[in-house]
Amino acid sequence: METEELTATLREAGLSPYQADAYVALLSLGSASAAELADESGVPRPRIYDVLRDLEAEGYVTTYEQDRLYAQATPPGELDPLRERLSRLESALDEIEARYRTPETRESDVTLVTQFETVFAQARRDVESAERHVQAVLTPEQFEELRETLAAAYDRGVYVQVSLYAPAEEVTLDPDDFVGVCTEVRRRGFVYPFLVITDRVRVSYAPPRHGASEYGVLVDDRWTAYVFHWFFLTSCWEMFETVHADPRDAPPITFVEITACVRYIEERLHEGATVHVTVDGYGVRTGRRRTLSGTVVDVDYLGHDDDSVASLAQLSARATLVVETADGTYTVGGEGAMTEDVSADRIVVERVERD
Known part of the structure; x- marks a missing residue:
């Protein structure tokens, strides 16, 4: 010099x-x-x-x-003095790098970012803080990167659903690999966007990584997340093969989708059983967290017919439980419920009593 x-x-x-x-x-x-x-x-x-x-x-x-x-x-x-200044400059450079890669992403309800690494890092943080529910659309590589984080969430009692890209002719899956990590796993044969939804509120989304253009969307809003929730349910979940699911042989059985819950309970009601449930969600009119405990006295959905099995289309349009509690009778809908008393995040069938 x-x-x-x-x-x-x-x-x-x-x-x-x-x-x-x-x-x-x-x-x-x-x-x-x-x-x-x-x-x-x-x-x-x-x-x-x-x-x-x-x-x-x-x-x-x-x-x-x-x-x-x-x-x-x-x-x-x-x-x-020089060494201290150099140390501060190096720390500043590290911080600049960290903020460039993972900027603060919750300043607004919807944030557009330009790097997949930012989306993935936010998804990991959201899973780490999830309290009730995780829905994820992943490749096998992404699943392995998130395995420990998903397992920790599962251990906290979070309901973990993973739609995994694994064409049957190319990938062999061992159901035991998902025990203690996921509540349910389904196999799909098509490449889908990266998607992680936590607690029906936070979303990390990125399209398939093809070409030079790269972007992602981060959401922190229940109603915007609702759109991604239905994309997950109808396009990434319902029609695909189940690879792993925690046993549902006997209560307590947890449901995070009103559709599956109505199907299960309707069958028991037809058998003449009494179904006791606990519902966690929020009041449709108040927006406040709400918990109900009682018995299901009826189910209702679009085109309800006692002699037929409800289709996904019927349940997607409207699916309702009628729950009788010590305080009165309440209607319970799923995510996005508008006319029911309670919108449910989680429904636990505590016990089924048969005469």
Whole structure:
């Protein structure tokens, strides 16, 4: 590095022009009297004493008296001011890199980002904080990256549904690989966008990574997330093969989709059984969290016919449970319910009593 470049760099590091000139000159001299240093560096003699005092205060030089004032440069290994500044600059660079890769993403309800890594990182954070439900559309590689995070969520009691891209002719899946990680896994044979929905509120979405264009959408809004929820249910879930599902042989049995719950309960009601449930959700009119416990006295859906099995189209249009509790009778719908009393996030069939 040339002398002029070194001097300019020291100025950028916080030294004044006179301080930088004096310090660089002193490095060449080793040690010198104040007068000699003034002559060598071009710093005016009346100013050299103040300059040396300031350099010593900042740790760059050491002064001592003989017949006059002398100065010598501090050994490089002891240049704490520069090292501290360098450390701060390195930390700042690391922070710039982190914020560039993963900017704050919850400043608005919907955020458009330009890198898949940002979408994936937000999805991981959302799964880490999920309380009730995770729906994910993943490739096998993405699943492996999220495996530990999904398993931790499952251990917390979160209902984990994964739609996995695994063409039957190309990939062999072992159901045991998903035990303790997912509640349900289904196999699809088509490439779909990356999608993670948590608690029906937060969404991390990115289209398939083809071509030079790359973007993603992050959502933190229940009604916007509702669109992605139905995309997941109707396009990534219902029609595909089940690879793994936690046993539903006996209660308690948890449902996160009103459609599957209505089908299960309607069959038991036809058998004359009494079905006891706990419903977690929120009041449709108040928006507040709501929990109900009681018995299901009826089900209702579009085109309800006691002699037929409900189709997905019927249940998607409207699916309702009628629950009798100690406080009265309430109607329960699924996500996005508009006319029912309660919109359910989770329904647990606690027990089924048969006469």
